[in-house]
Amino acid sequence: MNRPPERVDVRARRDHRSRPVADRSNLADLLENGCKELALALSPRERECLLTYLDLLQKWNRVYNLTAIRDPEQMLVQHLLDSLAVMPALQSAELNARASIDPHASQSATPTLLDVGSGAGLPGLVLAIAWPELEADLVEPVGKKAAFLRQSAAELGLSGRVRVHGCRVEQVALARSPDLAICRAFSSLADFTSLLEPLATTATQVFAMKAQLDEIRAEQAALSPRWQITDILPLTVPGLAAARHLVRLTQSNQTLP
Known part of the structure; x- marks a missing residue:
């Protein structure tokens, strides 16, 4: 007796092929x-x-x-x-800032990082994994992404060092101003720094991850006079040919008219 042909779930096969292994x-x-x-x-x-x-x-x-x-x-x-490519620059900036206050400071201290628009935890959650002394506040208003961040922090055993704020940055309340603040593919430099002002002090080390140098120069012109770009560091990401830059910004304590 001839057996009927086996039914193949085409959707399952398609789904299997669509998932890179x-x-x-x-x-x-x-x-x-x-x-x-x-x-x-x-x-x-x-x-x-x-x-x-x-x-x-x-x-x-x-x-x-x-x-x-x-x-x-x-x-x-x-x-x-x-x-991870930004980690050496952030560690160096944090240590230098701490040493300027206490010459005997070391990296064993507990720095705090504010990641604005963290998305899937980039770079804040990744840095918290690789930098065991770091405490991170991750700001992500999109519900599904904030849920992923909370679940990941719990499963990775980071809940004690990583706090997820599922809201807009304007609604964030921090226990104290962060030592470091960063954004990656979040917004323009002007918008980022404007949103950061209520949360950061002039002592906060502020960074923005950007791609093209031309983009940075164009955004620089729109910065408030209160903010200055103090450094633009080219980044080399292993396995990635695209341009990457880390912008360092400082905030003046001068009151503008």
């Missing part, structure tokens, strides 16, 4: 080599935690569309390594 050992190697290129001495536990974050991002992304990037290796490069 990357060998975890390959991702681990890519992350380890990327950290070496960035001169970051992350522990095996911290790298494993970053890979677990990547797993969570892929899992949630299939349902909630947190990022347009689907390929795990590209997620690692364009999200994790891109975020």
